[in-house]
Amino acid sequence: MxxxxxxxxxxxxxxxxxxxxxxxxxxxxxxxxxxxxxxxxxxxxxxxxxxxxxxxxxxxxxxxxxxxxxxxxxxxxxxxxxxxxxxxxxxxxxxxxxxxxxxxxxxxxxxxxxxxxxxxxxxxxxxxxxxxxxxxxxxxxxxxxxxxxxxxxxxxxxxxKPALSESPPPRWDGIAADFPRYAWGSVQTTRGCPFDCSFCDVIYLYGRKQRHKPVAQVLEEVRGHAALGAEGVFFADDEFIGDAGYAKEVLAGLVPLNRALPRPLRFFTQVTMNLSRDAQLLEGMADANFYTVVLGIESFDPAALKEAQKHQNVRADLIGDLLRIQAHGIGPRGSFIVGFDQDTPAVFDSLHANIQRSHLPWVVVAPLQAPRGTKLWTRLRAEGRLATPRKAHSRDRGAIVLNVMPLGMTRPQLLEGFRDLVERLSTWDAACERIRGFIAGIQRFPQVAEPAWPEAVTDRFLREATDAWTLTSAERAVLGDTLAEVRRTAPTMLPRAVFFLARNQNERRRHERLFTDFDAVLAAERLGDFVPDTQPVYVPATFATAMRDVFPDLYVRLSRDLPDRRDVPEASRDVLVDFVSRWGEGFQTLQPQHHEFLRELCDAAVAARGGHPGSLVALAADEEQALRTQARRTGLLEALLKDVRDELASWGR
Missing domain, CATH: 3.40.50 (Rossmann fold)
Known part of the structure; x- marks a missing residue:
């Protein structure tokens, strides 16, 4: 046997x-x-x-x-x-x-x-x-x-960065029975973001150059979600429309796919304000049934947007562009930040007024934070403006723990202004005013055949919401008036109106938990007992700047001499780690001895991998130029610099 x-x-x-x-x-x-x-x-x-x-x-x-x-x-x-x-x-x-x-x-x-x-x-x-x-x-x-x-x-x-054709369709069989218990399924079409917002670390993980899954695979994954009983799909991209041509290909497949389903899926993703400038994209996303999109608006102040390197949002009529997106029936989840260097206590009233004027049906506001390793973190670290309270309520309890010392107000002013702002924005009067404005502003309705909602359905919603959300009689009345107005003027938009009412309730519930220990947070802030962030800057900014000029030379040298060009990223990393560990934070500019040292490090990396340092075999001019272009455009240097920082941090330097 x-x-x-x-x-x-x-x-x-x-x-x-x-x-x-x-x-x-x-x-x-x-x-x-x-x-x-x-x-x-x-x-x-x-x-x-x-x-x-x-x-x-x-x-x-x-x-x-x-x-x-x-x-x-x-x-x-x-x-x-x-x-x-x-x-x-x-x-x-x-x-x-x-x-x-x-x-x-x-x-x-x-x-x-x-x-x-x-x-x-x-x-x-x-x-x-x-x-x-x-x-x-x-x-x-x-x-x-x-x-x-x-x-x-x-x-x-x-x-x-691997091509997304290397990423197989996710295996959902292990949680297939749980799919109806999720608000959103998830499909990723793209990794990477072409923008460079100072507070964001996405480019360090996924790079600036966008990589795409084959469109056929994306559509097959969406079909799989529908078969598993999903009601909606979140496209887990940091910038769905960064490559407009690719996005239009995906939308061209999504529209007929969704129309063929017994009940169309609703979609959700993240985009930039550039959506407002492309009528074909707007119509495609509307007709595919994108209920909502995350829009990182951050501020209505051009100076604050420039400070955040959010140049794509600096435009003549930001509110007008928001209304143009909404005119297609797409309701943005507008995200904002308070606490930029330009912000004073006046920002809270100004932001409230502009958000209400914009009719954004879903709003999220957060105080400025500086994630480690971002451009914002590096700048504030150099200015001595990174600190946390010694007695911070942290862990994963949801309490706010600031790490930025703002310029235009005190930290308690920032926190109190933030709390007051989000509480005003999420009152049912304010939320319903925005939702009514959003629906009234739709000029081109999405070409999606969603099931009609008879009055009995909205009556049931209002009845259940009154009990579950503990609405006052006045709050119930404003919700009822909102639904009645939508039924009278745009009945096909009732599912969206209810969707955004539920989003506001989710925000209210989040705020309730967020502010549970808020008095303790404020008390810790008022003590002024802060712990400065003194973590070393392992890769000096001067070195990163210098490398942008010299890295193509290193890339060509390693590509020429290594027996396997797939080893170029690892060899490049070894070269940069050894260089920074030798010259440290005191590095200012590349001197002749630095160039010689870099060449020696390249040769050592080649020899360690069985190659022939300093090969006399010249590359063809067009091949060398292609390699230089590749070195500049792939985002490899940024990924390498982050990896160097991680490596040196692991040494406890």
């Missing part, structure tokens, strides 16, 4: 989420057949992609903490050989570290990755057996192969 095959190693992929006792991430929606329902916000795309990248020699389970709640010591679980933790943002660091220790104690090999790990891997070292920095299409399979061989690296880094 043949021996039984060895059991497959078991993998648990965990989407790290907040403590729902303190941070409510559920989304409230209204379904005409089921009434008011609460759902988790979005399906765990990262975990499903990793599952698709996992060979059949393993079994894979997924635990989404956004849906099921945080894993605790008493959570009933089986035994796993590998646990992978995906961490989206830094507020989840404590929970991620807990998971690392908890599963290691149970004998599992525990690894972590995701945007938060990629942004600051030093915060996770020592808590996990291996880290994944940047994208994982290549490194996850490499780790699994190493694991089966009995030896894996402590860190896996992807420096250059």
């Amino acid at each position: 043949a021996p039984s095959p060895a059991p497959k190693p078991r993998i648990l992929l965990v989407q790290c989420g907040p403590d729902r006792r303190h941070v409510d991430r559920e989304t409230e929606d209204f379904d005409p057949e089921r009434g008011l329902v609460k759902r988790a916000t979005m399906t765990p795309l990262a975990c499903a992609t990793l599952a698709a990248l996992t060979p059949d020699t393993f079994t894979v389970d997924i635990w989404d903490e956004e849906l099921h709640g945080q894993l605790r010591v008493d959570t009933p679980l089986g035994d796993y050989d590998i646990v992978g933790v995906s961490v989206m943002y830094s507020a989840l660091t404590y929970q991620a570290r807990f998971l690392g220790g908890f599963f290691r104690d149970r004998g599992a090999t525990v690894v972590a990755g995701g945007p938060a790990v990629s942004a600051a891997p030093e915060d996770y070292r020592g808590f996990f057996d291996a880290l994944f920095v940047n994208e994982a299409e290549r490194t996850w399979p490499r780790f699994l192969a190493d694991y089966l061989q009995g030896e894996y690296a402590p860190e896996y880094r992807q420096i250059d």
Whole structure:
């Protein structure tokens, strides 16, 4: 009798989420057949992609903490050989570290990755057996192969950016039964953003040059979501229209696909204000059934926008451009920031007035923060304007912890003004005024056949909302008047009106939790006992500037001499790490000795990989020019500089 095959190693992929006792991430929606329902916000795309990248020699389970709640010591679980933790943002660091220790104690090999790990891997070292920095299409399979061989690296880094054709369709079979419990499915069409906002770290993770999935794969993933019972799909792109030609191809496929479904999907994504300038894109997104788009407006003050390097929003008539988008039935989720250097306490009244004039049906406001490693962080660090209260309410409880010292007001003024502003914006009078204005301003209705909502449906919504949201009689009246006006003037827009009413309730609930400990936050701020951020700037700005001129030469030299050009990113990283570790923060400008040292480092990197340093074989002129162009346009240098920072930080320099 043949021996039984060895059991497959078991993998648990965990989407790290907040403590729902303190941070409510559920989304409230209204379904005409089921009434008011609460759902988790979005399906765990990262975990499903990793599952698709996992060979059949393993079994894979997924635990989404956004849906099921945080894993605790008493959570009933089986035994796993590998646990992978995906961490989206830094507020989840404590929970991620807990998971690392908890599963290691149970004998599992525990690894972590995701945007938060990629942004600051030093915060996770020592808590996990291996880290994944940047994208994982290549490194996850490499780790699994190493694991089966009995030896894996402590860190896996992807420096250059893989083509999205390498990213397989996510595997949703492990959570297929849970799809109706999510507000949004998730499909990624594009990675990268062509813009350079000073407070954003997206370009360091995904690069400036956009990479796209094949359109056919995108459409197939959307069909798969419809088959699994999704009601909406979030296109998880940082700038859906960054390549307008590609976006139009996707839309050309989405429109007929959605029209053929028994009940059309609603879509949601992130775009820039450039959408307002392209009539074909506007019509395509409307007819595909994009209910809403995230618009990072940030401010109506041109000086503040220039400070944030948000040049794409500096325009003659920002409010007019917002109304042009809304005229197609697309309701923006307008995102704003308060606390720029230009902002004084007057900004709160000004912003409130402009938001109301803009009729934005969904509004989110946040105080300015400087994520580590961004241009804003580097500037404020040099100015000595990064600090947090010594007694900060942090962890993942949702409390606001500022790290910026504003110029135009005190930190308590910023926090109090922020609270007052969001509370005014989310009153039912203010929200309904904007929603009525949005619906009234639609000039071209989306060409989408959504089911009609008879009066009994909106009556049910109003009845259930009154109870669930504890509306006063006056609040119930303003919601009822809003729905009556929409039914009278634009009845096909009733589902959207209710959608945005529910979004406002979600914001109100978020604010309620956010401000629960607000007095304690203010008290800590008023003490003025701040801890300055003194983390070293491992890669001096002068070095980054100098490298933009000399990097094409290094790239050509390494491409010429290495036996395998796929090794150029890793070899480049070694060269830059060795250079910065030698010359340090005192570097000012490239001198002749620096050029010679860089050439020596290139030759050492080539020799270490079996190449021939200083090859006498000249490249053809057109090939050399193509390599120089590639070095300038791929965004590789920016990725390398971030990787150098991470490497030096790991040394404790």
